[in-house]
Amino acid sequence: MTRFQAPEPQSFDKVLSSMCTEPAPVARRAAEEFLATNPGDPGTFKSVAGLEQETISLLGDVVGLDDPQGYVTAGGTEANIQAVRAARNLADVSAPNIVAPESAHFSLQKAAELLDVELRRVETGADHRADPEAMAAVADAETVLIFCVAGSTEYGRVDPIPALAELADSVGARCHVDAAFGGFLLPFTDAEWHFGHAPIDSMTIDPHKVGRAAIPAGGFLARDDSVLDALAVETPYLESATQASLGGTRSGAGVASAHAALQVLWPEGYRAAFERNMDLATWVTGELESRGYPVSQPTLPLVTWVPESELFEALRAAGWKIARTRTGAIRLVIMPHVTKSMLESFLADVDQRRS
Amino acid sequence: MTRFQAPEPQSFDKVLSSMCTEPAPVARRAAEEFLATNPGDPGTFKSVAGLEQETISLLGDVVGLDDPQGYVTAGGTEANIQAVRAARNLADVSAPNIVAPESAHFSLQKAAELLDVELRRVETGADHRADPEAMAAVADAETVLIFCVAGSTEYGRVDPIPALAELADSVGARCHVDAAFGGFLLPFTDAEWHFGHAPIDSMTIDPHKVGRAAIPAGGFLARDDSVLDALAVETPYLESATQASLGGTRSGAGVASAHAALQVLWPEGYRAAFERNMDLATWVTGELESRGYPVSQPTLPLVTWVPESELFEALRAAGWKIARTRTGAIRLVIMPHVTKSMLESFLADVDQRRS
Numbered sequence: 261m262t263r264f265q266a267p268e269p270q271s272f273d274k275v276l277s278s279m280c281t282e283p284a285p286v287a288r289r290a291a292e293e294f295l296a297t298n299p300g301d302p303g304t305f306k307s308v309a310g311l312e313q314e315t316i317s318l319l320g321d322v323v324g325l326d327d328p329q330g331y332v333t334a335g336g337t338e339a340n341i342q343a344v345r346a347a348r349n350l351a352d353v354s355a356p357n358i359v360a361p362e363s364a365h366f367s368l369q370k371a372a373e374l375l376d377v378e379l380r381r382v383e384t385g386a387d388h389r390a391d392p393e394a395m396a397a398v399a400d401a402e403t404v405l406i407f408c409v410a411g412s413t414e415y416g417r418v419d420p421i422p423a424l425a426e427l428a429d430s431v432g433a434r435c436h437v438d439a440a441f442g443g444f445l446l447p448f449t450d451a452e453w454h455f456g457h458a459p460i461d462s463m464t465i466d467p468h469k470v471g472r473a474a475i476p477a478g479g480f481l482a483r484d485d486s487v488l489d490a491l492a493v494e495t496p497y498l499e500s501a502t503q504a505s506l507g508g509t510r511s512g513a514g515v516a517s518a519h520a521a522l523q524v525l526w527p528e529g530y531r532a533a534f535e536r537n538m539d540l541a542t543w544v545t546g547e548l549e550s551r552g553y554p555v556s557q558p559t560l561p562l563v564t565w566v567p568e569s570e571l572f573e574a575l576r577a578a579g580w581k582i583a584r585t586r587t588g589a590i591r592l593v594i595m596p597h598v599t600k601s602m603l604e605s606f607l608a609d610v611d612q613r614r615s
Numbered sequence: 616m617t618r619f620q621a622p623e624p625q626s627f628d629k630v631l632s633s634m635c636t637e638p639a640p641v642a643r644r645a646a647e648e649f650l651a652t653n654p655g656d657p658g659t660f661k662s663v664a665g666l667e668q669e670t671i672s673l674l675g676d677v678v679g680l681d682d683p684q685g686y687v688t689a690g691g692t693e694a695n696i697q698a699v700r701a702a703r704n705l706a707d708v709s710a711p712n713i714v715a716p717e718s719a720h721f722s723l724q725k726a727a728e729l730l731d732v733e734l735r736r737v738e739t740g741a742d743h744r745a746d747p748e749a750m751a752a753v754a755d756a757e758t759v760l761i762f763c764v765a766g767s768t769e770y771g772r773v774d775p776i777p778a779l780a781e782l783a784d785s786v787g788a789r790c791h792v793d794a795a796f797g798g799f800l801l802p803f804t805d806a807e808w809h810f811g812h813a814p815i816d817s818m819t820i821d822p823h824k825v826g827r828a829a830i831p832a833g834g835f836l837a838r839d840d841s842v843l844d845a846l847a848v849e850t851p852y853l854e855s856a857t858q859a860s861l862g863g864t865r866s867g868a869g870v871a872s873a874h875a876a877l878q879v880l881w882p883e884g885y886r887a888a889f890e891r892n893m894d895l896a897t898w899v900t901g902e903l904e905s906r907g908y909p910v911s912q913p914t915l916p917l918v919t920w921v922p923e924s925e926l927f928e929a930l931r932a933a934g935w936k937i938a939r940t941r942t943g944a945i946r947l948v949i950m951p952h953v954t955k956s957m958l959e960s961f962l963a964d965v966d967q968r969r970s
Contacts, residue, residue, distance in 0.1 A: 304625075334862050367863050374700060509821075
């Protein structure tokens with residue numbers, strides 16, 4: 261066979277702002293083994309379809325839900341779209357809207373545009389968390405979903421979920437929690453964020469981020485099967501009656517690797533990673549503060565700090581894969597591939613390039 | 616590390632109705648190498664983002680388009696959704712509808728429901744192809760998209776694309792071709808199906824089916840960048856301004872394997888596979904006819920035939936992974952993993968179990 265040389269895939273040794281990371285070795289092996297399978301066709305690919313059911317059950321343990329409904333999505337965006345879609349389809353209103361903190365992931369704007377639902381984004385309160393009173397002020401009888409974040413993209417913050425679930429109930433809306441980033445971290449904190457803590461309806465949780473599965477492995481979970489029913493379409497030529505997923509053919513690699521990672525890492529492996537990553541986040545926070553930078557105290561392993569205006573570009577030019585918040589702060593996401601020596605090297609570059 | 620035993624992934628040796636297949640070896644290697652990369656974040660994962668651009672350019676060669684716009688989707692469903700979304704967003708009508716033959720893939724029903732667009736499905740004409748006159752009869756000023764199929768799921772048929780593109784033009788609608796199945800087969804036929812044959816606007820073409828890439832690797836292609844612009848949302852924290860894809864984090868494995876497969880197999884490898892698979896399809900058609908079964912003459916390597924009413928279940932019980940059309944005919948999709956000895960074994964089971 262013809263030999264084909266692809267460019268090297270980029271290593272993770274300068275990646276500091278991504279929620280993607282190297283999959284766990286067991287997850288990588290499972291992905292490679294199931295690369296050619298399709299859980300979207302369970303009549304043909306039975307074993308991976310079984311793994312998907314077990315994965316959802318394992319995710320139920322993570323999120324405090326006894327009889328979880330759901331499936332493995334292509335990622336957090338699909339799960340967020342499905343939450344909005346289910347809420348829209350289940351409501352009986354003519355001009356549906358959703359109410360969300362401005363800290364919600366941009367996939368929510370995608371979902372709103374796609375589904376033709378009005379998105380009411382509300383300023384966050386102190387500490388970049390959702391403000392239930394401000395959200396209540398814009399919610400109304402046409403609100404179909406209160407959207408909450410458990411581990412925000414920019415600051416790693418957890419919204420006051422019980423208060424937001426209460427708001428949802430008071431306006432007759434559904435309540436969704438986006439725990440794409442926080443889902444594999446928050447079980448080791450005292451945060452109130454999951455199905456066991458508040459009467460939320462659905463959740464996004466991404467094995468392919470902190471869960472260390474291979475891409476694509478997101479998760480959409482629901483408390484009750486009416487949510488999945490609201491998403492189902494008929495599948496005429498598959499030997500299964502309906503399909504609730506947004507995609508048709510789906511990645512067996514993602515499903516099998518999520519299953520393998522959860523089997524091996526939940527809960528102790530994830531706990532150890534959380535503790536390690538929080539220690540590093542706390543340490544780098546101290547280092548940045550000692551240099552005089554304003555830093556938001558990390559509640560999850562995500563450190564957001566305000567650099568001099570030209571420092572960001574200088575660090576990008578030095579090869580650091582970093583990204584900014586909308587206000588120009590730098591986000592350091594302390595994922596498993598981020599080491600202390602990597603952060604030391606980053607800080608050395610900060611020292612060399614700061615004005 | 617803890618050892619984890621997953622159940623064996625299913626082999627393909629009894630899979631006869633799936634458009635999925637074993638990826639080409641070069642595509643599998645590329646997928647494994649790029650498993651941890653994310654083309655959805657091109658500022659961080661630069662090399663796989665470069666491969667995606669090259670993949671789109673290679674796909675342009677396949678579909679007769681000089682300067683193709685587009686991206687690698689999670690699959691055909693995402694591409695079909697995006698086609699409808701772009702058409703809806705670009706049109707200025709209050710109650711948009713799309714007109715499609717009843718042979719259109721069920722993902723179109725998903726798209727219509729999701730996007731709140733009316734779907735007008737029209738009976739196909741002779742030989743299961745779209746009927747331009749019947750479609751013209753239901754198209755109107757609110758029609759935003761004429762949807763065509765190049766390689767239908769049930770019969771492998773190619774719609775009269777030039778006539779349908781003309782219809783689209785006459786009502787001021789966009790024209791989309793779903794070549795998810797046919798895209799890597801039709802270049803070796805005299806069918807008129809692509810951007811070079813008719814003024815179509817967009818196309819679905821799936822490397823992870825006949826293109827022998829690893830799942831997930833679909834393709835959405837457009838003639839002009841206004842289509843992509845109509846899908847773009849802002850990406851506040853990525854070092855790229857907008858994102859047109861439906862997903863956020865996407866599979867680098869899918870992109871890299873599509874790139875590798877196209878580099879190595881286009882055009883001669885795909886031509887050889889097409890000829891081999893058509894020969895097998897023709898052979899099995901003769902075998903089925905000699906047993907007295909009604910068979911639709913294959914125009915692509917997909918053989919649809921009408922069994923006795925209980926034979927389907929008997930063959931499923933014997934382990935054959937087969938599926939039916941809406942009218943109960945059995946579809947045999949002759950993919951690269953389907954061999955003559957496998958079909959001989961299948962026919963032996965037919966002979967043993969027929970009434």
